[in-house]
Amino acid sequence: MKDLEIICQSQELKLHPDKVAYWPAAKTLLVADVHAGKEHILGRAGISIPAGISEDTLDHLFALVDHYCAERLLILGDFTHGYHTRDEAWIKHFYDHLAQHDQLNVQIVAGNHDKHTAKRLLDKDVVWIPDCLVEPPFVFTHIPKPDERGYVIAGHLHPAYVIQNNSKEKLQAPVFWFQQSMGVLPAFGHFTGAGKIQPETTDRLFITGPDCVIDISGVTASLR
Amino acid sequence: MxxxxxxxxxxxxxxxxxxxxxxxxxxxxxxxxxxxxxxxxxxxxxxxxxxxxxxxxxxxxxxxxxxxxxxxxxxxxxxxxxxxxxxxxxxxxxxxxxxxxxxxxxxxxxxxxxxxxxxxxxxxxxxxxxxxxxxxxxxxxxxxxxxxxxxxxxxxxxxxxxxxxxxxxxxxxxxxxxxxxxxxxxxxxxxxxxxxxxxxxxxxxxxxxxxxxxxxxxxxxxxxxxxxxxxxxxxxxxGVIPKSVVVDSILPQDNQRFRWSGHLGVELVKQAAEVIDGASTSLVFTNTRSQAEIWFKSLLEHKPEWLDSIALHHGSLDKKLRQAIEDRLRTGDIRCVVCTSSLDLGVDFSPVDQVLQIGSPKGVARLLQRAGRSGHQPGAVSRVVCVPTHAFELVEIASVRSALEERRIESRRSPLRCHDVLSQHLVTIALGGGFEEAAMLAEVKTTYAYQSLSNDEWQWVLDFITRGGQALQGYPQYHKVVLSDATYRVKDKTIALRHRMAIGTINSDAQINVVFQRGKRLGTTEENFIARLKPGDIFQFAGKRLELRRVADMTAYVKLASGKKTGAVPRWWGTQMPISTELADSVLRTLVEWKQKTASAPELDCVGSMLELQQQWSVLPGPNDLLIELIQTREGYSMFCYPFAGRLAHEGLAMLVANRLSAKYPLTVTLQINDYGFELQCAEPIDVCEDNLKELFTADNLVEDILTSVNSGEIARRQFRDIARIAGLVFQGYPGSSKTTRQVQASSGLIFDVLEKYDSGNLLVDQARREVLEQQLEIQRLKQCLLSIKQRKWHICTPERLTPLAFPLWAESVQSQTYSSEKFQTRVERMLGTLEKAAAESLD
Incomplete structure (x- = not known):
């Protein structure tokens, strides 16, 4: 497992193959689109998905917090998947983790999936940010759209890219996508799916593999 | 009648x-x-x-x-x-x-x-x-x-x-x-x-x-x-002995060098139009819906005056549109209908006096059935005119004719032990008054499909419908079927409603309605096709040029496009049918007969020069030969292999060989298949001696090796789509409420991944693998193919350029699959390297 250091707006960011970014200057772990509890939403609808996926996802997330010794966890929206009830096991699991990390500052930017119940369920120990968080040089939000107050860091798109060379070989994987005025993180949740993106030649693109992150920014240029 | x-x-x-x-x-x-x-x-x-x-x-x-x-x-x-x-x-x-x-x-x-x-x-x-x-x-x-x-x-x-x-x-x-x-x-x-x-x-x-x-x-x-x-x-x-069927074909003009690859065949549209002109009512069968759209458009471009007398009919068009066309067929008030298998069945359209088949007929029985849609007049014979889409299909046409003459017709068999269908049926019966376990098991076992159902499988299915199986133990609220007084019943009204809506086993994916802004419905298309379009883009659908206006609530609003710009044609998801064993065998026999100059058919004369080239540059295989061609192209090194076993068996075979090859040393292989053979493409040369190759093609450890390849490939996930829907694992939503149900729609691919990871004993995942083996890859046919390959004479050729057999595989680029045992980083860097090299070359 090796992360990749990049510079964005003169700030160092470490892009991790497990689809989080660490911002050392602020000791902050950035993550987007966790979609915790998704299996419960499906299970309630009679769709039989194994329990325990969200717990695994959260274990994984806090392991990364420990890995970087992060002091703040900033979730860029869609922490939850929909209408959740308090008896869902992952909620207790989340609070167990918070109890073990009592120094950790957890901030969640509300995403479109969070609107139903997330705030109601997770009031204590968690700071909810309804729209966006401005921390120069960045503006942290869920849905990427240019913002004059700073460089936007967001999620929502679950970006993935397909590398295709001139033979028939294709390779698709989640990417960190840094455009002119905003950067989009890949989705963290295991059970979330991906959206294929079509970057511009000026964009920077970092593809995530099983154990590394690779700068493939050149790919978009060589395709033209 | x-x-x-x-x-x-x-x-x-x-x-x-x-x-x-x-x-x-x-x-x-x-x-x-x-x-x-x-x-x-x-x-x-x-x-x-x-x-x-x-x-x-x-x-x-x-x-x-x-x-x-x-x-x-x-x-x-x-x-x-x-x-x-x-x-x-x-x-x-x-x-x-x-x-x-x-x-x-x-x-x-x-x-x-x-x-x-x-x-x-x-x-x-x-x-x-x-x-x-x-x-x-x-x-x-x-x-x-x-x-x-x-x-x-x-x-x-x-x-x-x-x-x-x-x-x-x-x-x-x-x-x-x-x-x-x-x-x-x-x-x-x-x-x-x-x-x-x-x-x-x-x-x-x-x-x-x-x-x-x-x-x-x-x-x-x-x-x-x-x-x-x-x-x-x-x-x-x-019943009565079937009426005779005449198979004709449209031959490319002598001076026209007919394409070696392709699947549209529209270059023959002029001749096809003449054939259609010669009869009062024709059915033009295509193999896919997009091909139907394209042929309809081409015929109309060629004969604009047919606007009112030609129609398009396929499964994604609105029911009312289709009904109107069927009515016109019945009365004979139409010159030509371009259609897919949507018109394979049905009451007789007596006025139809001619059938055209675009592209490979794929099977003897299939062509027979399609031909039977014509010629209901007394004493009439059924006549079918085949239109090849590439040169080698002419050999197929000649072969299907001789197979028909000798009445070599295919079998059809029932799938066995489908757990998804059984789960659905048991919930149905639990709703309809309930069932007792022993009696129900005995009843199920009287069917051909479930005669060999084991007790374990039965228990699993019962567990699945009552508790959601292993997977759902964390959800107390999930009980589809409840056991009370030794009877299994459904008590929850929502589950009952949802189940009745989901009954059915025809696959359908998330579909977007295509509707005119004023409200007239044209049909449906797959979501990911519309997703690639922007408002203002032009596309071809229902035989019309449409401009996308907006997409809202699973509906694409369109208007007729103005101007001349042409647009994309949607591609519908669906697996292509393989050529049948009977027809493939017949093709090989035809090739031998051509070599021995004992076959005579106008189609063979037409492709004679191409067959001669194949013979000159390489070998023209017969039933007792296995031809392997190793060819270096600009893209890398390719191995072409032609067992003539149909695209499904070839997919399995290609996966097997690719997997065995990549187990030996790290490499990335891209596979391409068609009905005649397959291509493996690598960045480095493939080890070539006959002994090495024979090891790759052995039938030993077939099932284990192929399961490994299935696991590392996309194919089981693909198969899982249908299974998940039938067993109620994915919910398609209520009609008209698609937006609100989006949250509970997860793609079957994601569910497959999750089940594989968290519920390894899940029989539906198992079934997906089994279906991949039995139906997708036709493992029996694959096994026979491997055994017969062993007995055949091996020809390993190294032609200097792409042969007529290799060309269609090389030229095809959709649906290729990649296998890789290379490290992610090595692979990405190699791919970037070739891209950069290509970019540098294009600048020179």
Missing amino acids: PDKTKQPRRKSKSKSDCTTENDRASSLYTKTYQWFDDNNWTLFEFQQKAWDAWHQGESGLIHSPTGSGKTLAAWLGPVQHAAAENVKVSGLNVLWLTPLRALANDTCKQLQQAADKLTADTNVALRVETRTGDTSSSKRAKQKSSPPFALITTPESLSVMLSYADGGKSLSKLHTVVVDEWHELIGSKRGVQTQLCLARLKKLCPQLRIWGVSATLANLDQAMDTLIGHQADGRLIQ
């Missing part, structure tokens, strides 16, 4: 020959004979046999070509019985299952007409009605309170009927089920669903007679066992 023009006069001897000695029996037939005589119809021996067998309480299968009177053979037994004086008719007596909902209304008219004739001058009135997904609820209620004599329905609607608690009561007078076009159902999961429903009906009505009507298949005995249950006795009734 009371079509006066169709059948010549009855031979006078048939009446005395076939009637049983029994007086009562002969009196049963009086009116029937009278009716046939009045219309100057021939009474065929098989019809008499079918009626006799029915009156003796037997079940069985009637096979006969379309338009030979098999409907009357199956239908008149019950009618003769009901029309007899001492019989009192009450309740629903006959169920008539049809594979296509669209056929129900026509069949209904036909059956009603026959019933009216035979009951004229009696005080019996036999009502025939339909019940499909389109039937209104008030009509259904009426059918419940005052049941018709016969009901025409689909397997899905029958399932829904069984899901109502009073279903058993309304079916208590049932004595006959007729399954129409059984050959269409038998090989599919809908056929399995039919088998389960029939087992249920037999339980409800022990005296039930089950009759199937089928076109010719190679395995008719098995087809009958599958229909009536593997323990029951049945009568196989052979």
Whole structure:
């Protein structure tokens, strides 16, 4: 497992193959689109998905917090998947983790999936940010759209890219996508799916593999 | 089929020959004979046999070509019985299952007409009605309170009927089920669903007679066992000898160098239009919906004056549009309909006098069926004109003709032990009054598809429908089926509603409605096609050039496009049919005969120069050869291999070889398959000596090796789509509420990944793998292929350029699959390297 250091707006960011970014200057772990509890939403609808996926996802997330010794966890929206009830096991699991990390500052930017119940369920120990968080040089939000107050860091798109060379070989994987005025993180949740993106030649693109992150920014240029 | 023009006069001897000695029996037939005589119809021996067998309480299968009177053979037994004086008719007596909902209304008219004739001058009135997904609820209620004599329905609607608690009561007078076009159902999961429903009906009505009507298949005995249950006795009734079929083809012009690859064939549109011009009504069959759209457009561009006399018909078009076209076909008020398998079945469109097949016919039976859609006039032969889409297809056409002449026709077999269909059926029965475990298991095991179901599998399925299986133990709120007093039932109303909506086994993906802004509905297309378009983009759909205006709530609003700009044609998801073993064998035989100069067909003369090139540059393989070509191209090193075993077996074989190759040393292989062979493309040269290759193609460890390749590939995830939907793992949403249900829609691919990781014993995942092996990759055919390859003579050639056989594989780039044992980083860097190199070259 090796992360990749990049510079964005003169700030160092470490892009991790497990689809989080660490911002050392602020000791902050950035993550987007966790979609915790998704299996419960499906299970309630009679769709039989194994329990325990969200717990695994959260274990994984806090392991990364420990890995970087992060002091703040900033979730860029869609922490939850929909209408959740308090008896869902992952909620207790989340609070167990918070109890073990009592120094950790957890901030969640509300995403479109969070609107139903997330705030109601997770009031204590968690700071909810309804729209966006401005921390120069960045503006942290869920849905990427240019913002004059700073460089936007967001999620929502679950970006993935397909590398295709001139033979028939294709390779698709989640990417960190840094455009002119905003950067989009890949989705963290295991059970979330991906959206294929079509970057511009000026964009920077970092593809995530099983154990590394690779700068493939050149790919978009060589395709033209 | 009371079509006066169709059948010549009855031979006078048939009446005395076939009637049983029994007086009562002969009196049963009086009116029937009278009716046939009045219309100057021939009474065929098989019809008499079918009626006799029915009156003796037997079940069985009637096979006969379309338009030979098999409907009357199956239908008149019950009618003769009901029309007899001492019989009192009450309740629903006959169920008539049809594979296509669209056929129900026509069949209904036909059956009603026959019933009216035979009951004229009696005080019996036999009502025939339909019940499909389109039937209104008030009509259904009426059918419940005052049941018709016969009901025409689909397997899905029958399932829904069984899901109502009073279903058993309304079916208590049932004595006959007729399954129409059984050959269409038998090989599919809908056929399995039919088998389960029939087992249920037999339980409800022990005296039930089950009759199937089928076109010719190679395995008719098995087809009958599958229909009536593997323990029951049945009568196989052979119908009339099929009318002769003439296979013609459109040959590319002499001076025209015909393409070696491709799948559209539109360069022959001018000649096709001439052929269409030469007949009054033609059906133009294509192999895919996009091909149909493209051919429709091309024909119209070539003959703009046909605007009002040419139409397009495929499964994604709105029902009303299709209905209108079918009506015009029936009256002959149309010159040409470009269609897909959507018109393979159905009542006879008598005015059709010619059929065109664009692209490979894929199978002998399939072409026979399509050809049979024409030539219903007395004494007419069925004529089918094949239009090749690339040069090698000409060999296929010549081969299909000789296979037809020798009557080498394919078999169709029922899938076995489908857990998804069984899960769905058990919930259906639990809804319809519930079931007891032992009795239900015994009932299920009477079907052909589940005769070998193990107790473990049964327990798993029960567990799955009651507790959601292993997976759902964390969800106390999830109980589809509840066990109380030794009976399994469904108690929750929402689950009941949702289940009835989901009944059915035809796959359908998330579909977007295509609608004009004023509201007229054109049909549906797959979501990911529309997702790639922006408002203002032009695309081709329903034979029209459309401009996308906006997309909202699963609906794409469009208007007719102005200007000349052409647009994309949607591609619908669906697996391509493989060429059948029979046809592939025939192709190889044809090649040998061509070499020996014993074959003569205009198609072969036309491609003679191409076959000679193949022979010169490499080898032209016959049934006893295996040809492998190693060719270096700009993209890398390719190995082409031509077992001629059909695209499914080739996919398995290519995966197997790729996997074995990548197990030896890290490399990335890209696979491409077609019906003749496959291509493996690598960045480095492939180890070439014959011994090495033979090791890659061994049949040892076949199942283990192929499972490894299946696991590392996309293929099991693909197969899981259908399974997940049938078993109720993905929910398609209520009609009209697509937006609010988005949250509970997860793609089956994601579910597959999750189940694999968290619920390793899940039988549905297992089933996906098994289906991949058995249906997707045709493992039996693959195994036979590997064993036969071993015996064949190996030709390993290194041609300097792409041969006529290699070219179509090389040129095809959709649906290629990649296998990699390289490290992610190495692979990304290598791919970037080639891209950068290509970019640098293009700058020079």
